[in-house]
Amino acid sequence: MKRPTIHDVAAAAGVSRGTVSRLLNGDKYVSPAARVAIERAISETGYVVNRAARSLVTQRTGSVVMVLSEPHEKLFEDPNYSTLIRVAIRMLAERDLSLVMMLAGDEGDRERVVRYVRGGHADGVLLVSTHAGDPLLDALGGGPPAVSCGPVIGRETVIPYAAADDRLGARQMTEYFVSLGRRRIAMITGPMDTPGGIQRLEGFADVLGRKATKRLIAHGDWTQASGERAMTELLERAPDIDAVFVASDLMAAGALAALRAAGRRVPDDVAVGGFDDSSVAVSTHPPLTTIRQPLAEMAQQTLRLLLALIDGAEHVEPVILPTELVIRESA
Amino acid sequence: MKRPTIHDVAAAAGVSRGTVSRLLNGDKYVSPAARVAIERAISETGYVVNRAARSLVTQRTGSVVMVLSEPHEKLFEDPNYSTLIRVAIRMLAERDLSLVMMLAGDEGDRERVVRYVRGGHADGVLLVSTHAGDPLLDALGGGPPAVSCGPVIGRETVIPYAAADDRLGARQMTEYFVSLGRRRIAMITGPMDTPGGIQRLEGFADVLGRKATKRLIAHGDWTQASGERAMTELLERAPDIDAVFVASDLMAAGALAALRAAGRRVPDDVAVGGFDDSSVAVSTHPPLTTIRQPLAEMAQQTLRLLLALIDGAEHVEPVILPTELVIRESA
DNA sequence: AAAGCTTCTGTGAACGTGCACAGTAGGACG
DNA sequence: CGTCCTACTGTGCACGTTCACAGAAGCTTT
Numbered sequence: 001m002k003r004p005t006i007h008d009v010a011a012a013a014g015v016s017r018g019t020v021s022r023l024l025n026g027d028k029y030v031s032p033a034a035r036v037a038i039e040r041a042i043s044e045t046g047y048v049v050n051r052a053a054r055s056l057v058t059q060r061t062g063s064v065v066m067v068l069s070e071p072h073e074k075l076f077e078d079p080n081y082s083t084l085i086r087v088a089i090r091m092l093a094e095r096d097l098s099l100v101m102m103l104a105g106d107e108g109d110r111e112r113v114v115r116y117v118r119g120g121h122a123d124g125v126l127l128v129s130t131h132a133g134d135p136l137l138d139a140l141g142g143g144p145p146a147v148s149c150g151p152v153i154g155r156e157t158v159i160p161y162a163a164a165d166d167r168l169g170a171r172q173m174t175e176y177f178v179s180l181g182r183r184r185i186a187m188i189t190g191p192m193d194t195p196g197g198i199q200r201l202e203g204f205a206d207v208l209g210r211k212a213t214k215r216l217i218a219h220g221d222w223t224q225a226s227g228e229r230a231m232t233e234l235l236e237r238a239p240d241i242d243a244v245f246v247a248s249d250l251m252a253a254g255a256l257a258a259l260r261a262a263g264r265r266v267p268d269d270v271a272v273g274g275f276d277d278s279s280v281a282v283s284t285h286p287p288l289t290t291i292r293q294p295l296a297e298m299a300q301q302t303l304r305l306l307l308a309l310i311d312g313a314e315h316v317e318p319v320i321l322p323t324e325l326v327i328r329e330s331a
Numbered sequence: 332m333k334r335p336t337i338h339d340v341a342a343a344a345g346v347s348r349g350t351v352s353r354l355l356n357g358d359k360y361v362s363p364a365a366r367v368a369i370e371r372a373i374s375e376t377g378y379v380v381n382r383a384a385r386s387l388v389t390q391r392t393g394s395v396v397m398v399l400s401e402p403h404e405k406l407f408e409d410p411n412y413s414t415l416i417r418v419a420i421r422m423l424a425e426r427d428l429s430l431v432m433m434l435a436g437d438e439g440d441r442e443r444v445v446r447y448v449r450g451g452h453a454d455g456v457l458l459v460s461t462h463a464g465d466p467l468l469d470a471l472g473g474g475p476p477a478v479s480c481g482p483v484i485g486r487e488t489v490i491p492y493a494a495a496d497d498r499l500g501a502r503q504m505t506e507y508f509v510s511l512g513r514r515r516i517a518m519i520t521g522p523m524d525t526p527g528g529i530q531r532l533e534g535f536a537d538v539l540g541r542k543a544t545k546r547l548i549a550h551g552d553w554t555q556a557s558g559e560r561a562m563t564e565l566l567e568r569a570p571d572i573d574a575v576f577v578a579s580d581l582m583a584a585g586a587l588a589a590l591r592a593a594g595r596r597v598p599d600d601v602a603v604g605g606f607d608d609s610s611v612a613v614s615t616h617p618p619l620t621t622i623r624q625p626l627a628e629m630a631q632q633t634l635r636l637l638l639a640l641i642d643g644a645e646h647v648e649p650v651i652l653p654t655e656l657v658i659r660e661s662a
Numbered sequence: 663a664a665a666g667c668t669t670c671t672g673t674g675a676a677c678g679t680g681c682a683c684a685g686t687a688g689g690a691c692g
Numbered sequence: 693c694g695t696c697c698t699a700c701t702g703t704g705c706a707c708g709t710t711c712a713c714a715g716a717a718g719c720t721t722t
Contacts, residue, residue: 017673018710024710048449048452053707053710057709058710100430101420280611352680353701387707390707671715675710676709680707683702684701685702688699
């Protein structure tokens with residue numbers, strides 16, 4: 001019991017392969033009579049086009065590969081990914097493209113990705129959380145179009161991306177602290193080799209100017225534990241702080257624990273602001289005032305860029321989307 | 332500048348297509364001389380086998396499709412998925428299989444999945460959180476092998492799966508409460524049409540017997556808000572409860588909020604136990620005592636089953652893995 | 663009536679691979 | 693010396709599709 005081919009459909013409809021193919025590929029020049037006959041034949045036989053055969057001649061694969069560069073352990077800690085995957089599947093499906101996933105955590109992985117992509121097995125590449133200076137970026141050049149969700153920093157040849165305006169978000173939070181009358185405002189940043197690490201600190205400094213001294217700034221690595229450590233450190237260095245802007249909700253959860261351990265009340269003694277508006281923001285006590293990124297729109301725009309490039313656009317502009325302050329109880 | 336074909340490699344190595352093909356497919360009967368010549372030719376030309384052409388003749392696609400049946404909004408709320416995806420990519424890559432993702436949230440999605448799979452575009456199917464009575468299951472019958480991560484309940488034709496022993500986990504937590512001397516132990520379950528909803532309640536009842544009265548049981552839908560509601564409800568019905576087993580960490584976070592609102596101290600007045608050992612378990616205050624599922628091993632076993640079936644195994648047995656009690660501060 | 667459109671249809675070739683088969687050379691064995 | 697076996701190699705075909713092309717039929721224009 002073999003699967004029906006385009007031949008079988010053509011025979012059942014009393015036309016030739018060519019006509020069926022034209023109908024399938026949206027060509028004009030198919031008579032109404034042929035059209036209905038073929039459509040009936042397709043549903044009768046349960047025909048589904050064979051993508052392998054199609055790829056062979058069209059030189060297109062009908063798939064886009066999403067490359068996850070995150071070190072394996074912390075993959076998906078970020079709710080960002082789930083939204084991106086969901087939106088990607090959805091938008092690609094509309095164009096009859098499928099999403100294949102690959103990891104690029106170590107050298108072996110990266111090699112595999114390069115072979116796959118350069119071997120012509122994907123029509124497009126969707127980079128996620130690729131780090132600056134990742135050799136993957138160079139290796140991928142010259143292949144199918146690639147975009148990134150979130151900026152890739154430290155590159156001369158810019159790769160198109162859509163991202164939230166991290167700097168704006170940081171300004172919003174810092175300004176909110178100022179408007180609350182807080183005077184000694186500290187910050188816990190992310191790693192300084194990531195866009196989020198750098199830009200959120202920039203926004204913070206934009207507002208505070210020279211008041212953003214080194215003494216009031218500590219660095220974390222996005223993990224909850226690092227947030228706790230950084231907060232403890234800050235309290236030692238500057239016991240009189242009355243607000244702290246933490247560059248991610250998860251680190252902010254850690255900071256809350258450290259503040260509690262030190263006997264500070266939140267927000268009475270110290271106001272705490274997070275970033276991301278992730279699910280932990282509402283499970284902490286008190287719930288976190290934070291900055292919401294338009295995750296769905298970021299994902300949509302990223303895919304829009306990629307699809308445009310796949311369709312042959314020469315060049316696309318990066319997209320930067322505004323963030324939003326979400327006020328809860330921690331500030 | 333076309334990509335090199337097997338022809339080009341053969342020519343460069345001074346042999347025929349057949350010999351190159353044999354080397355590529357691990358056939359014996361390739362002379363050492365030919366072997367080195369071909370290997371050099373491959374690396375010189377940068378040859379990568381064309382999967383489409385291969386699929387066409389082998390009738391295999393080299394890909395496995397992961398079907399996410401979760402309603403879209405709550406997709407990936409569960410850290411389970413990230414582990415599964417990671418492990419799946421990894422184990423499939425070892426066999427040179429790629430992972431493609433599809434959604435099966437609504438009727439249109441489901442139709443697409445069925446067309447894709449029945450159209451012969453996947454060598455295997457990896458079902459995730461498929462609900463009982465999902466029409467997808469019937470539609471997929473007769474196609475390539477399918478397995479599920481987590482049991483699919485209420486089916487006559489059982490589909491192979493690997494899962495954590497939910498019932499055991501629930502017993503562990505309940506027994507722990509008993510050992511602490513708690514007397515009025517309540518439970519907040521998941522939806523009763525999911526395996527986790529049913530089996531965690533069963534384990535609870537296993538230990539408490541007739542003491543597990545309806546008055547002490549409330550139902551949630553896995554969301555934090557539902558946990559909060561259920562807890563409030565329980566406190567009204569039975570103000571004297573001194574412990575509550577919540578079927579997921581996220582719902583437990585909601586329950587903690589309700590308890591705090593009611594002025595109960597945790598764990599002094601009421602002990603709280605969660606389930607999953609997800610990331611929220613450590614961001615709540617106090618951190619949750621919970622049940623850890625061996626996520627990585629569940630994923631590995633699920634993939635092992637699938638790969639065995641793809642390799643032609645007639646039948647595989649479901650795998651049930653033990654859970655583990657993780658004691659933190661909430662109980 | 664001839665020529666030229668427009669609309670539609672069928673056909674052969676090509677995409678790059680694996681597989682079955684035929685064939686060759688060399689050694690072992692009777 | 694002939695036969696058989698082993699180790700290896702080359703070749704034709706098929707997989708299912710799209711695309712370019714040639715051509716037919718009907719209509720309009722010259």
